[in-house]
Amino acid sequence: MLAFLIRRLGQAFLVVLAVGLLSFLMFRFVGDPVVSMSREDATVAEREELREALGLNDPVPVQFVTFVGRALQGDFGISYRNQRPVADLIAERLPATLELVFAATVLALMIGIPLGVITALKPRGALSNIVQGVSLVGVSTPTFVTGIMLILIFAVTLRWLPSFGRGETVDLGWWSTGLLTASGWRAIFLPALTLALFQMTLIMRLVRAEMIEILQSDYIRFARARGLPERSINYRLALKNALMPVLTITGMQIGGLIAFAIVTESVFQWPGMGLLFIQAVQFVDVPVMAAYLMFVGLVFVALNALVDVTYALVDPRLRVRG
Amino acid sequence: MNNHINICTGAFCAAIIAGGASAETLRWANVGDILTLDPYAHTESGTSSFLHHIYEPLVRRDAELKFEPALATAWEVIEPTRVRFTLREGVTFHDGAPFTSADVVASITRLTHPDARARGNLAGVETAEAVDDFTVDLVLNAADPLLINKLTGVFIIDEEWLIANDATLPGNTTTGVVTYASDHANGTGPFMLESRQPDAKTVLTANPNWWDEPIHNLTSIEFLPINSDATRVSALLSGEVDVITPSPLQDTERLEAAEGVTPLQNPSLRTIMFGLNVARDELHAGPNGGANPLRDIRVREALWRAIDMEAINSRVMRGKARIAGSMIAPPIAGYEAETDVKPDYDVEAAKALLAEAGFGDGFSTNLDCTNDRYINDEEICLAIASMWAGIGVEVELTAQTRSQHFPKVDRGETDIYMIGWATLPAMDGFSPLSAMLATRDGDWGGNNPNGYSNPRVDELAVMSASEVDEDKRVALIEEAIAIAREDIAYIPLHQQPLSWAARDNVDIIQFPDNYFRAWHYSVN
Helix, strand or coil: CHHHHHHHHHHHHHHHHHHHHHHHHHHHHHCCHHHHHCCCCCCHHHHHHHHHHCCCCCCHHHHHHHHHHHHHCCCCCECCCCCCEHHHHHHHHHHHHHHHHHHHHHHHHHHHHHHHHHHHHCCCCHHHHHHHHHHHHHHHCCHHHHHHHHHHHHHHHCCCCCCCCCCCCEECCCCEECCCCHHHHHHHHHHHHHHHHHHHHHHHHHHHHHHHHHHCCHHHHHHHHCCCCHHHHHHHHHHHHHHHHHHHHHHHHHHHHHHHHHHHHHHHCCCCHHHHHHHHHHHCCHHHHHHHHHHHHHHHHHHHHHHHHHHHHHCHHHHHHC | CCCCCCCCCHHHHHHHHHHHCCCCEEEEEECCCCCCCCCCCCCCHHHHHHHCCCCCECEEECCCCCEEECCEEEEEEEECCEEEEEECCCCECCCCCECCHHHHHHHHHHHCCCCCCCHHHHCCEEEEEEEECCEEEEEECCCCCCHHHHHCCCECCCHHHHHHCCCCCCCECCCCECCHHHCCCCCCCCEEEEEEECCCEEEEEECCCCCCCCCCCCCEEEEEECCCHHHHHHHHHCCCCCEEECCCHHHHHHHHHCCCEEEEEEEEEEEEEEEECCCCCECCCCCCCCECHHHCHHHHHHHHHCCCHHHHHHHCCCCCCEECCCCCCCCCECCCHHHCCCCCCCHHHHHHHHHHCCCCCCEEEEEEEECCCCCCHHHHHHHHHHHHHCCCEEEEEEEECHHHHHHHHHCCCCCEEEEEECCCCCCECHHHHHHHHCCCECCECCCCCCCCCCHHHHHHHHHHHHCCCHHHHHHHHHHHHHHHHHHCCEEEEEEEEEEEEEECCEECCCCCCCCCCHHHCEEC
């Protein structure tokens, strides 16, 4: 088991390194940070000096090795944009993104599972057809469109909820939370719903498919033959079994939600990592972009490794194959 | 600006009453957050505009953008390279420390440090020397007629505060020096920093001990960055904010129709123009590596004549731009109405000029534009590309993000490219003369990548740099701007509008330099 873990960790490290290298190669095409950093009428010499000072004249491999060397010591550099340490910037934005992703996941489960059950139990009912139809729209509408629609309805027309921001936050020292104030709850609802929409339809469809399959399986038939109440068959037996893959997928999707949060965060001015990243791209803030991409890579790798380890614990055969 | 008497009905009423508790708070939503609180660590005018509420310069601009004493009450050139400033007495910083000449010396020293990113804003100043507690000399390396212009953007920080917080050195991205001043502030300005959450909210409160008589009635300002245009407009419509900067032009009609809000539009200083590959033998984008038609002034004139600016203004700019013939806008020193004339839109004349130059069958080249820098930049280029097609000039349009566009322009790899110039922060015609018209060489021509070169213009640039007689200096700049117009070194298009929008109960002045100066504003 230890060997398995070490191998997994080694692979995870390689993946993160590869993400870093790929993003570094990409930065060459994002543009030139010196343009954003210097004055409008800066002289050629001024710009060249800045370029030299930032190490942008070094060959890309040298820049990459320098970056990785520093990152290994926990130093992600200083943001070109606002000259603050990148690690601080990310730590400052992480709570906002994680709270948004958490709220979106809870919302997706709370709405997705019941809808999945309803559509599975009465696959041909009118309600099922409506839910199925609406979910198709939900899954195919781009996030920024849903976000703006929700703002127009709930913020501009009804004026029930704020259109942007995180509301009042409470600073716990190492974590700033919006979940302890009423305005924070009001503020998180629309962005969480926007972010959850895709996930919600996915969960609904998954629950529906699993339930329909399970409801036709032998042990459900036996349960029916034994005369168990319908309620207990549907929820005790069928739903419980249908939820296993749903929870796995939901866990795996968290990485995706963090990555997708970029669009939601920029529509709702949610002060999280996605917004930080978008602004970094516009400014060509290489240290922030590199750290963000490596962080997201790390989240994906960690979630996958976690799932692998759990499976290996459950199923000894996987340990042998590695 | 309209100040309607609001008749309170329904949901709108609820919003007014809800906002009533903090009636003198100005909630200002801007497209981006400020980059830093350290005035010397950035070169972005949006950040300067915000920091001007907390920090103040020796000389500031008044409501007409004329110079006005701020922390200095008088100044005098005692030698060509030594300017003496008399400082205002009785001014205190927000933490209560008195303002003296030591603060000016510490600030100038910090700004001219090699690590200060904004040090170019005060190029030519060697040192600051305190003569007594309220007199300071700035020592220059050469006579500088634009010193006062430059100083309007140089904010003064408290020396003791810098020392106490180990922030006497500016931050440095390369060596990893992070300064306390990047997330704390202590100025003399009309507003004090109350709290700051990057990308979320920065709150300023009115400074009760401000040296100047306040004409504003604000008790606080909430600065709320909202990056997405649609969200920013929604926040104004829903009553969550009082003013938005900028307001998208395409939402003007919607905002006009909405109750309780008014779009505010005025010409800005920023002239949008096309730079041209005027000097090279060949086009970068020539299909056969053929001769460069843009070297011929008749071709350049044909291109200019073929642009129907009226149509672009009415369709793309909703009638809010100001059509330009000169590289600089009217409020800028060096502007003359005679040079600000666009040649008439005339397709036949344009075709005739092309034929005369030997390009009767037209030619093809590239047009490089931004798509996220100027108002409706890509749309303007699309429209002009189709107008040029009408005289046989086929351009392949590349519209891309600014961080890709400007490096390409800077490397001189473009034939026709879009550029906007506002002459900020100096607000002076010397800015385009030295950066865009002078031949590229050392400190000159930083934005003249395609080799436009006119010996008389270079001469004028050098002469005006040290001419201390203001009338003579302005005449030199006027001559250079007129030559550029004669040579068609650039094709000016228009001054883009400043487009903001505000609730009807706020009184706001739009300044052509796009600065937000809330000490002139009030909430009713």
